[in-house]
Amino acid sequence: MRFGIGYDVHRLVSGRALILGGVKVPFDLGLDGHSDADVLVHAIMDGLLGAAGLGDIGKHFPDTDQQYKGISSLKLLEHVRVLLKQNNFKVNNIDTVIVAQRPKLAPFIKEMRDNISKILNIPCERVNIKATTTEGLGFTGTGDGIAAYAVTSLAELDS
Numbered sequence: 001m002r003f004g005i006g007y008d009v010h011r012l013v014s015g016r017a018l019i020l021g022g023v024k025v026p027f028d029l030g031l032d033g034h035s036d037a038d039v040l041v042h043a044i045m046d047g048l049l050g051a052a053g054l055g056d057i058g059k060h061f062p063d064t065d066q067q068y069k070g071i072s073s074l075k076l077l078e079h080v081r082v083l084l085k086q087n088n089f090k091v092n093n094i095d096t097v098i099v100a101q102r103p104k105l106a107p108f109i110k111e112m113r114d115n116i117s118k119i120l121n122i123p124c125e126r127v128n129i130k131a132t133t134t135e136g137l138g139f140t141g142t143g144d145g146i147a148a149y150a151v152t153s154l155a156e157l158d159s
């Protein structure tokens with residue numbers, strides 16, 4: 001078994017859609033970034049690449065590369081799944097925390113889990129997503145940004 005950790009932050013700005021776990025969450029602000037800025041999926045990808053010893057998403061999907069501009073992060077996650085398979089790994093489980101003061105994310109968690117588990121080809125119960133506020137403290141508390149943490153485990157495929 002191999003373990004990885006991922007962490008990401010994106011700034012909340014006006015004029016962008018808020019995409020979390022591949023779900024378009026209704027809100028007056030969205031996350032800024034080169035791709036769709038899906039901070040949850042970014043943290044998950046870094047966790048998976050970390051567990052596999054394959055670096056990070058900046059190495060695989062540089063934000064200077066025009067082909068990734070505005071891309072759905074679920075597409076990138078699909079690419080990570082292929083990389084894992086090529087390196088003889090399968091995803092065991094993923095646990096995550098989204099840190100956001102607003103909006104309330106509980107109604108969207110199930111759809112996020114479905115999206116991510118489908119892309120990774122694993123049962124929904126193996127993708128856990130939690131959301132928390134920071135009681136108004138720090139950059140997430142003031143609503144300047146949203147952060148996400150992911151811990152991942154991989155099993156080695158029998159070859």
Ligand code: MG
Pocket residue numbers: 008009010033037038039042
């Ligand atoms: Mg990111």
